[in-house]
Amino acid sequence: MMIIFYLLLMLRAGRCAHDPIFDTKTVGVGDDVTLTCPRQKNSQTEYFFWIRLVSGNFPETFKGTYQFEYNVVHMTPRTATKQGPETFLLQINKTEPSDTGVYYCIKVDLLDMTFLKGTFLRIKGPEPDITAIIQDLPSDPVRPGDSVTLQCSVLSDSETKMCAGQHSVFWFRSGSDESHPKVIYAHGNSGDGCEKSPEAHAPQKCIYNFSRNVSSSDAGTYYCAVATCGEIFFGDGTELEIEVNMWDLEKANTVLFLLCAALAISLIVNMYTIKKKTCDCCNADVAPQTNAAPASGDQQSQQMLLSRVIYSELTTWTFLLEHQTSTRGKLEEQREGMKKRQRERRSTPMSGR
Structure with missing residues (x-):
């Protein structure tokens, strides 16, 4: 059947x-x-x-x-x-x-x-009691080496709580290279920093802080995430921008320029020295015929040495110039991007989810 x-x-x-x-x-x-x-x-x-x-x-x-x-x-x-x-x-x-x-x-x-x-x-299933996740932006400019504290406020309705246990709070970071967010910190005791308003039916507010000393590689968007009732809720994200120290940039450019100048002077001196030795070998051609073969060998050796020195120093010089141009271009792009994001952030009000 x-x-x-x-x-x-x-x-x-x-x-x-x-x-x-x-x-x-x-x-x-x-x-x-x-x-x-x-x-x-x-x-x-x-x-x-x-x-x-x-x-x-x-x-x-x-x-x-x-x-x-x-x-x-x-x-x-x-x-x-x-x-x-x-x-x-x-x-x-x-x-x-x-x-x-x-x-x-x-x-x-x-x-x-x-x-x-x-x-x-x-x-x-049990309904989550999360009503809002609000992330605060750092008020002051952030530079490499500064200590930064990111704050996440979680609002919940304790009267409708149906899930056992406390909230689990995590911090995610998405780098400027558009990589997938990665977990960088988890709060151990999620009950710390929670306060309930004395007003009737007022939501409970829990504040979670995340602090670290930042470097230029820490730039990106930081997300506060709350896991509860088998679901995970994300905040809108906080974009952390690391300002470039223009004084350090100028010093780096000055050092790079001095290295290029020293390399150019070294190239000129080496060319002059090897050329002088080559001329001495040419003058030796008027010597007796028995010394002709050694003189010719010394001349070829000096020419090969001159070619190697010139090639090596020109290659190094080219690398330094390309590195300087690339570094300056990247820093200019980063500075323009920071200015653009700052203008957008001033014109767009922040909202929590």
């Missing part, structure tokens, strides 16, 4: 009743629920079944019953199917979130299958 049922389901041989019923039931986790289906006495060959449909899974079937009176209860650890007065019942005890789905009551009469009733069963 079950083989025929599956074949009929796959071949879509079923049809809906003339007045199909579809309703929705919402129950809490751990509650008991009973789904009912009308059972009319029309034929002795009719059978009734309950099936459950969950997106992405195969249909799940429950034990069926006959059209006629059949006082047998089919039970599993948490479900039971049985007959009632002109009804066919599916009972689910101590519901779990995984019980959420669409339940259909089906009547099968020989090769005819009819959908009598559909029920969307929603298992409602």
Whole structure:
């Protein structure tokens, strides 16, 4: 019989009743629920079944019953199917979130299958009590080596709290290179820093601070995240900008310029020295014929040495110039980006979630 049922389901041989019923039931986790289906006495060959449909899974079937009176209860650890007065019942005890789905009551009469009733069963878990997450921006400019404190205020309605335990608070950082946020800190005791307003129905406010000495690599967006009731809530984020020390930049440029100048002077001196030695070798060509071969060898050696020195120093010089240009360009882009973000931050009010 079950083989025929599956074949009929796959071949879509079923049809809906003339007045199909579809309703929705919402129950809490751990509650008991009973789904009912009308059972009319029309034929002795009719059978009734309950099936459950969950997106992405195969249909799940429950034990069926006959059209006629059949006082047998089919039970599993948490479900039971049985007959009632002109009804066919599916009972689910101590519901779990995984019980959420669409339940259909089906009547099968020989090769005819009819959908009598559909029920969307929603298992409602505990609701989180978080009402807002507010992050504060540092008021003063931040420079490398400064100590920065980021603050996150979590507002919650303690009267509607249904989850056991305290909130878990984490800090995430997303770098300027658009990388995925990474956890950088977790608060150990989330109950610290919480205060409840004496006013009636006022939310509870918990303040979480995160401090660190920053460097230029710590620039990015910092997010305060609160985990509760199996969910995680993020704040809007705090963008931490590290100001560039222009005095250090000027000193670095000056040192780089002096190195380039010293390299140029060294190149000129070496070229002059090697050239002078080469000329001395040329003057030695007027010596006796027996000394011609050694003089020629010394001349070739001096020329090779000159070429290597010139190539090495030109390569170093080119590298220093390219590094100086690249560094200056990046710093200019960073400075312009900081100015742009500061203008946007002044024109856009901050809002917490």
